[in-house]
Amino acid sequence: MNKQSIYGLTFDRLSSWLLEHGHKKGRAQQVWDWLYRRRVTDFSDMVDVNEDCINVLKEHFAIQTLQEHTKQESADGTIKFLFTLSDGNLIETVLMRHKYGLSVCVTTQVGCNIGCSFCASGLLKKDRDLSSGEIVEQIMNVQLHFDQVGKGERVSHIVVMGIGEPFDNFDNMVDFLEIVKDQKGLEIGPRHITVSTSGLADKIYEFADLKLQVNLAISLHAPNNELRTRIMKINRAIPLEKLMSAIDYYVEKSNRRITLEYILLRDVNDQKEHALELAQLIGDRRAYVNLIPYNPVDEHSQYQRSEEETVLAFYDTLKKNGINCGIRIEHGTDIDAACGQLRSKQIKEGQS
């Protein structure tokens, strides 16, 4: 049986585990220092941890369970990593360079069952959830890459926007957040972390109650039920009324604004009437609309990206109607950096 990754244990869980196995609780901090500060990839390198403890850790855990399959670097510094999981499945992780730091986009599931009509990830049905360790390991592997480059760069931001629906893998995703935020370890500020969901309302309530202080983004993509159901079938089960109520609860509970993601699809949802309807739907809610240029996907040829003027006009209409919004800058378009594209391409090539 494959050993689980030690990166998947929250600090408390590692402390209890060590105690149950006859080691002082305090060892947990020592082990975490080696994992997250000095970033060793072999238990034997934890030289000040006693030998019995190292042996028991080795017996039960692995540090690395992912293997780098390929790595592509774009002209703008975006790096797309494809990793092989211990069961042979492939996942992708993207590193983006921003003015404010290095941001990693992580995958949470192998495939996605939500099946939005415009998305490459949904082309492949969910095979399984990722463990918390496999999600943390994506961050660690990117950080280890920068450690090797040797310029002292640190991953400072995380977006949970890779393949999969994070709220359909809730517990593991929450453990992941706890681990990367923890000041005893990687210490990535919660305000530097954004989780994106297609809108699983029940989970939005649960997430709000956890008060994790991270940012929440909702894939809205349409201003009314008819259109949203057409492009995101999840809207049939969870219509906008339910979603907006969950959003209101989140904003009230967290005292934070919400991000609403809106992909602009040519002649589908990008007209002035849509912008006006969107402004009306949002009303005076504390929201920020992120307008996303569509990244064309071969299999979804019914969708094209909106013209630049249309994007700007949409933005203007929202602004004029009092909506706080911005247009997302694209990264790595020359290396298939759109959600799920590289993975699905690799799988197709592997099959042919």
Ligand code: SAH
């Ligand atoms: N499942 C979650 C998170 C992963 S998708 C969600 O849907 O929110 C992350 C974001 O990328 C979502 O807003 C999604 O709608 C968007 N996206 C998916 N395919 C895209 C494409 N081809 N071009 C641009 N954005 C895309």
Ligand code: SF4
């Ligand atoms: Fe899944 Fe998100 Fe893609 Fe929809 S947009 S299919 S929820 S990954």
